[in-house]
Amino acid sequence: MKPHALSLRVRLTFAVVELLLVVCVVCLVMPGVYAQAVGPKRLLVLYWDNKDFPGNVRFEESFKAQLQLDRREDVEYYAEYFEVSRFPAEKHALSFRDYLKAKYAGRTVDVVVASADAPLYFLLQHRSDLFPTTPIVFVAHNPPQPEMLAPWPGVTGIHYKNAYRETLDLAIRLHPHTKRVFVVSGTPQQDHRFEKDAQQELSGFEKVEITYLTDLPLNELIAKTKSLPANSLILYVWQQSLNEQGKLLESYEVLSRIAPESSAPIYGFGTLALGSGIVGGFLQGPEMNGAKAARLADRILNGTQVREIPVEQAQRVPMFDWRQLRHWGILEGSLPPDSVVRFKEFTLWQLYKWRIVGVITVVALQTAFIIVLLVERRKRHRAREALDRLNAELEERIAGRTAALNAKSRELETFAYSVAHDLKAPLRGIDGYSRLLLEDHAPELNDEGRSFLQTINASTEEMSQLIDDLLEYSRLERREFKQDRIELGQLIATIVDQKSRETSIDFIVNVNGGSVVADPNGLTQSLRNYLDNAVKFTEKVAQPRIEVGSNETLKNFVIWVRDNGVGFDMKYHDRIFNIFQRLNPSEEYPGTGIGLAIVRKAMERMGGRAWGESQPGQGATFYLEIPK
Amino acid sequence: MNEQLSPILIVEDRLTDLDLTKRAFARQRLLNPIQEARDGEQALAYIKRWEAGEPPPVFILLDLGLPKIDGLEVLRQLKSHPISAGIPVIVLTTSAEDHDIQEAYRLGCNSYIVKPVEFSRFMEVASQVEVYWCALNISPQIYENSVRRG
Numbered sequence: 092m093k094p095h096a097l098s099l100r101v102r103l104t105f106a107v108v109e110l111l112l113v114v115c116v117v118c119l120v121m122p123g124v125y126a127q128a129v130g131p132k133r134l135l136v137l138y139w140d141n142k143d144f145p146g147n148v149r150f151e152e153s154f155k156a157q158l159q160l161d162r163r164e165d166v167e168y169y170a171e172y173f174e175v176s177r178f179p180a181e182k183h184a185l186s187f188r189d190y191l192k193a194k195y196a197g198r199t200v201d202v203v204v205a206s207a208d209a210p211l212y213f214l215l216q217h218r219s220d221l222f223p224t225t226p227i228v229f230v231a232h233n234p235p236q237p238e239m240l241a242p243w244p245g246v247t248g249i250h251y252k253n254a255y256r257e258t259l260d261l262a263i264r265l266h267p268h269t270k271r272v273f274v275v276s277g278t279p280q281q282d283h284r285f286e287k288d289a290q291q292e293l294s295g296f297e298k299v300e301i302t303y304l305t306d307l308p309l310n311e312l313i314a315k316t317k318s319l320p321a322n323s324l325i326l327y328v329w330q331q332s333l334n335e336q337g338k339l340l341e342s343y344e345v346l347s348r349i350a351p352e353s354s355a356p357i358y359g360f361g362t363l364a365l366g367s368g369i370v371g372g373f374l375q376g377p378e379m380n381g382a383k384a385a386r387l388a389d390r391i392l393n394g395t396q397v398r399e400i401p402v403e404q405a406q407r408v409p410m411f412d413w414r415q416l417r418h419w420g421i422l423e424g425s426l427p428p429d430s431v432v433r434f435k436e437f438t439l440w441q442l443y444k445w446r447i448v449g450v451i452t453v454v455a456l457q458t459a460f461i462i463v464l465l466v467e468r469r470k471r472h473r474a475r476e477a478l479d480r481l482n483a484e485l486e487e488r489i490a491g492r493t494a495a496l497n498a499k500s501r502e503l504e505t506f507a508y509s510v511a512h513d514l515k516a517p518l519r520g521i522d523g524y525s526r527l528l529l530e531d532h533a534p535e536l537n538d539e540g541r542s543f544l545q546t547i548n549a550s551t552e553e554m555s556q557l558i559d560d561l562l563e564y565s566r567l568e569r570r571e572f573k574q575d576r577i578e579l580g581q582l583i584a585t586i587v588d589q590k591s592r593e594t595s596i597d598f599i600v601n602v603n604g605g606s607v608v609a610d611p612n613g614l615t616q617s618l619r620n621y622l623d624n625a626v627k628f629t630e631k632v633a634q635p636r637i638e639v640g641s642n643e644t645l646k647n648f649v650i651w652v653r654d655n656g657v658g659f660d661m662k663y664h665d666r667i668f669n670i671f672q673r674l675n676p677s678e679e680y681p682g683t684g685i686g687l688a689i690v691r692k693a694m695e696r697m698g699g700r701a702w703g704e705s706q707p708g709q710g711a712t713f714y715l716e717i718p719k
Numbered sequence: 720m721n722e723q724l725s726p727i728l729i730v731e732d733r734l735t736d737l738d739l740t741k742r743a744f745a746r747q748r749l750l751n752p753i754q755e756a757r758d759g760e761q762a763l764a765y766i767k768r769w770e771a772g773e774p775p776p777v778f779i780l781l782d783l784g785l786p787k788i789d790g791l792e793v794l795r796q797l798k799s800h801p802i803s804a805g806i807p808v809i810v811l812t813t814s815a816e817d818h819d820i821q822e823a824y825r826l827g828c829n830s831y832i833v834k835p836v837e838f839s840r841f842m843e844v845a846s847q848v849e850v851y852w853c854a855l856n857i858s859p860q861i862y863e864n865s866v867r868r869g
Binding site: 508512515516517518519520522523524525526527551552555562566570 | 733735736739742784813814815816817834835836837838839841
């Protein structure tokens with residue numbers, strides 16, 4: 092039992108020592124573990140060609156975009172370029188291996204990505220020297236056998252295949268009369284990997300006759316494709332060529348040389364060829380593969396075991412070049428569903444449809460508005476013209492009538508004038524001879540005869556006065572009125588003075604002066620007629636009183652003649668200013684009935700007014716209103 | 720002296736007016752012989768007679784409203800003819816129209832009188848015409864005659 096006990100003690104001691112050792116080791120190792128845990132993750136992508144090769148550029152773009160590398164703080168991205176097309180020899184691969192080994196010594200890489208077959212096999216071949224503990228993600232046409240994928244730290248990736256059969260089916264569907272298919276492939280190194288695949292996939296395809304144009308020099312290839320028989324198709328697999336100067340042309344560059352002159356539509360398999368002359372096809376390419384590879388790498392960075400990630404098939408998408416579709420008369424509607432059509436040239440209409448519609452609408456509205464305005468203007472113009480015409484016609488008619496009226500009026504005046512003159516001549520005879528009879532033959536007549544002769548004389552005199560007044564009245568209408576400045580005080584004084592010589596009545600003049608523009612004869616005549624009337628109608632009054640005065644308003648002068656005569660009833664006011672109208676029998680107050688008519692006419696012609704105010708037996712006041 | 724008196728020419732279409740005028744002159748004891756013309760034509764015919772040597776009148780009483788040739792036209796021709804231009808022409812008419820008065824003076828009449836209707840006033844006019852034109856006024860003819868006689 093003792094050895095047991097001893098051994099137990101010893102064991103215990105060993106256990107304690109072991110524990111201490113472990114603690115010490117852990118303590119020693121921990122900072123390293125801790126450092127590794129917090130340091131950046133490193134991603135290396137090994138590209139198969141140079142940095143500027145479009146396939147590499149597109150791969151890198153989609154790879155970085157998928158991982159959002161621009162924004163990630165925890166991932167360092169490294170890129171290396173194998174450039175196997177330019178440096179194909181084994182020694183180049185070895186020196187590249189040494190270069191990478193030296194470069195990345197002491198730096199842990201978490202995932203290494205091989206973007207194509209060549210870098211993948213390079214990595215696998217030199218795995219013991221290069222990144223021996225780093226998982227590999229690949230994009231390959233010919234992936235390694237599964238047994239090569241299993242060992243730690245593992246390999247996974249994407250297997251891409253060109254869709255030869257699928258694409259040919261599609262092409263024949265779009266070109267139903269196809270009889271011959273020409274498959275173009277080759278490289279200066281006579282790399283037939285892709286062609287073999289194609290032949291394998293297309294063997295037994297009997298619908299059309301398939302011809303392989305393999306490894307043709309560039310000029311021959313161009314000449315050949317230029318003159319293919321009718322109803323042919325080209326399947327463009329992969330073709331590198333040397334140009335006239337010996338420069339290596341990549342597959343898409345060769346394509347862009349042959350496509351413009353090709354007599355048959357070309358279908359392809361990679362997205363790199365789209366845009367360089369192929370119509371389209373079920374395409375795979377670096378854009379899709381880059382994103383897919385990034386997703387795999389991301390899973391590994393996040394701790395997923397590589398063995399748990401199976402190799403995936405690359406995505407193939409039906410893609411087409413819009414310009415080629417148009418060139419070969421293929422309708423977009425006949426393409427498979429979910430097809431991607433690139434390089435579509437939008438017409439101005441497609442690009443700016445709504446803007447154009449907007450502009451046209453605005454212009455149309457404006458035009459319509461302008462047209463409406465023009466029409467309105469024209470209508471108004473026509474209406475105005477019609478109105479003008481009507482006015483002109485009216486004026487013409489009025490002028491015509493006025494002329495006719497004037498002629499008529501002149502005729503009447505001439506008539507009145509002639510009548511008045513011719514009436515006077517026989518009157519002179521009557522008066523003359525009745526006088527002669529009375530003077531020279533009085534003794535031969537008895538009293539009655541003499542009284543008859545006196546009545547003849549009185550009638551003649553009355554007739555003569557009547558004719559004179561009529562002449563005066565008609566002359567008022569015809570003669571021109573003057574526009575003289577007249578001193579009222581002076582004019583009234585003169586007229587009153589003349590009148591007072593004919594009568595014993597005292598006139599009271601109450602005129603303040605001032606001047607008017609009027610016809611002197613017309614004004615004199617009017618005033619004289621007023622005074623004559625005043626004298627006549629105060630004859631029978633005991634104490635006749637006649638007053639002449641004036642007052643001034645803003646626009647007019649008013650002259651008035653006031654008497655204390657018989658007056659008149661205001662209901663006859665208008666009548667007394669009319670010609671031949673009298674209110675009293677002529678034997679009481681002799682007169683022709685023309686005097687006030689002359690006054691009214693004269694005032695009218697001067698732009699003034701004549702009126703009277705009275706009550707029977709209370710005298711009368713007559714007014715003349717003259718504009719200043 | 721009587722046989723030497725120059726005549727007075729009265730141009731008047733109206734017989735009563737002519738008669739009354741002559742009577743008025745007669746009442747004034749006017750001794751000059753009276754010559755008559757009853758229309759414009761007859762009035763102008765006197766020009767020929769004066770040219771032939773008949774003595775021209777002391778004055779002419781001219782009515783305006785005349786048959787055949789109007790009074791104003793007669794006046795124009797009288798005043799534009801050298802033999803009659805110097806003879807005083809007194810227009811005696813019923814018209815008191817501005818137009819007639821101005822036209823008559825423009826054509827060279829020497830006086831313009833409106834015929835009064837009343838006989839008394841007519842007499843007055845005749846008297847004044849006679850006094851003025853036969854006694855006061857010196858016309859070229861009167862001046863010539865007096866020189867010849869003197």
